[in-house]
Amino acid sequence: xxxxxxxxxxxxxxxxxxxxxxxxxxxxxxxxxxxxxxxxxxxxxxxxxxxxxxxxxxxxxxxxxxxxxxxxxxxxxxxxxxxxxxxxxxxxxxxxxxxxxxxxxxxxxxxxxxxxxxxxxxxxxxxxxxxxxxxxxxxxxxxxxxxxxxxxxxxxxxxxxxxxxxxxxxxxxxxxxxxxxxxxxxxxxxxxxxxxxxxxxxxxxxxxxxxxxxxxxxxxxxxxxxxxxxxxxxxxxxxxxxxxxxxxxxxxxxxxxxxxxxxxxxxxxxxxxxxxxxxxxxxxxxxxxxxxxxxxxxxxxxxx
Numbered sequence: 001x002x003x004x005x006x007x008x009x010x011x012x013x014x015x016x017x018x019x020x021x022x023x024x025x026x027x028x029x030x031x032x033x034x035x036x037x038x039x040x041x042x043x044x045x046x047x048x049x050x051x052x053x054x055x056x057x058x059x060x061x062x063x064x065x066x067x068x069x070x071x072x073x074x075x076x077x078x079x080x081x082x083x084x085x086x087x088x089x090x091x092x093x094x095x096x097x098x099x100x101x102x103x104x105x106x107x108x109x110x111x112x113x114x115x116x117x118x119x120x121x122x123x124x125x126x127x128x129x130x131x132x133x134x135x136x137x138x139x140x141x142x143x144x145x146x147x148x149x150x151x152x153x154x155x156x157x158x159x160x161x162x163x164x165x166x167x168x169x170x171x172x173x174x175x176x177x178x179x180x181x182x183x184x185x186x187x188x189x190x191x192x193x194x195x196x197x198x199x200x201x202x203x204x205x206x207x208x209x210x211x212x213x214x215x216x217x218x219x220x221x222x223x224x225x226x227x228x229x230x231x232x233x234x235x236x237x238x239x240x241x242x243x244x245x246x247x248x249x250x251x252x253x254x255x256x257x258x259x260x261x262x263x264x265x266x267x268x269x270x271x272x273x274x275x276x277x278x279x280x281x282x283x284x285x286x287x288x289x290x291x292x293x294x295x296x297x298x299x300x301x302x303x304x
Contacts, residue, residue: 033084040080048073067126067149118152121168125149130176136249138177139166159250184222185246187257191264192235194274199228199236202273209267210242215256217243234276240264 052069131137131146137156144158154171156164179185193202203226210216210224218224222243229239244256268275 032087036080036084036087040077040084044073044076044080047076067122067151070151071123118168121172122149122151122153125154125168125171131178131181135181136179136246138179139171140174142166179249180246183245183247184217184243185249185253186222186241186243187253187260188239188241189257189261190229190237190239191268192232192237192275193268194276195234195236197236197273199238201271202238202268205267205271205273206238206240206264209263210240210260213256213260213263215244215252216260217245 048069051072052065126149129149133146133148135146136144137146139154139156142156142158142164144156144162144164146154147157147163148155149168151168153165153167156166158164191206193199206226207224211218216224224240224242226238226240229237231237240260242260244253246253265275
């Protein structure tokens with residue numbers, strides 16, 4: 001028994017000694033591998049930032065430049081890690097990682113279908129997309145300014161301060177409404193005038209009120225106009241269409257609309273146009289002769 005115990009101790013000592021000697025022999029390679037990883041991270045960051053700045057300078061597109069800068073840095077760092085494993089004498093691990101990546105691609109494709117779908121959608125959106133940074137967009141039920149395009153999601157900042165992270169696959173599939181792509185947006189509202197008022201003069205008055213607001217835009221491509229919309233119960237409703245600058249959408253566009261509505265109302269009233277409220281008509285049918293509504297004025301005699 002004593003002999004067996006001594007043999008086992010000798011075997012453990014020899015195994016530890018071999019492991020120690022092998023580790024000492026591989027220390028230069030491990031050190032070189034760590035150096036490669038550090039250099040890879042530094043070089044990847046530098047090249048990624050350089051590529052981002054160059055792409056942004058050439059295309060004036062911060063969204064695509066940031067995305068491509070991150071992608072280049074990621075690829076360089078992964079390549080540095082694989083080279084570091086080989087330099088450290090861990091060729092088996094490096095080969096195993098590549099083999100596992102290839103063999104597990106199908107499994108991971110099913111297990112992480114959404115992640116892969118969002119990643120591919122992010123790449124497509126980086127090159128061909130319907131928005132830029134700080135554009136005001138509506139994606140599905142989400143409405144706000146675009147703040148970032150990452151590998152998996154697009155970030156929106158809503159106008160009430162919420163941060164919304166939308167999966168890139170949803171952005172790719174959902175209809176996207178861009179309110180600021182060309183910088184113009186057309187507002188409209190209704191105003192009702194009396195049936196006895198002159199419609200043509202009212203339209204001229206409204207157009208003059210639109211021209212007085214410096215934030216209302218009108219050129220060859222963006223015409224403001226007024227049309228007869230409907231014959232309502234007590235008013236002839238006119239519909240006013242006008243263009244505003246949406247680079248500062250949404251606050252400035254809403255303020256401009258409010259100013260225009262106020263200016264139109266004041267201009268119509270100053271020019272003698274009556275803006276009546278809805279009139280409710282009560283009709284009595286059949287044998288009923290008395291109105292169910294009575295006005296009563298009671299006065300009390302006060303004794304002095």
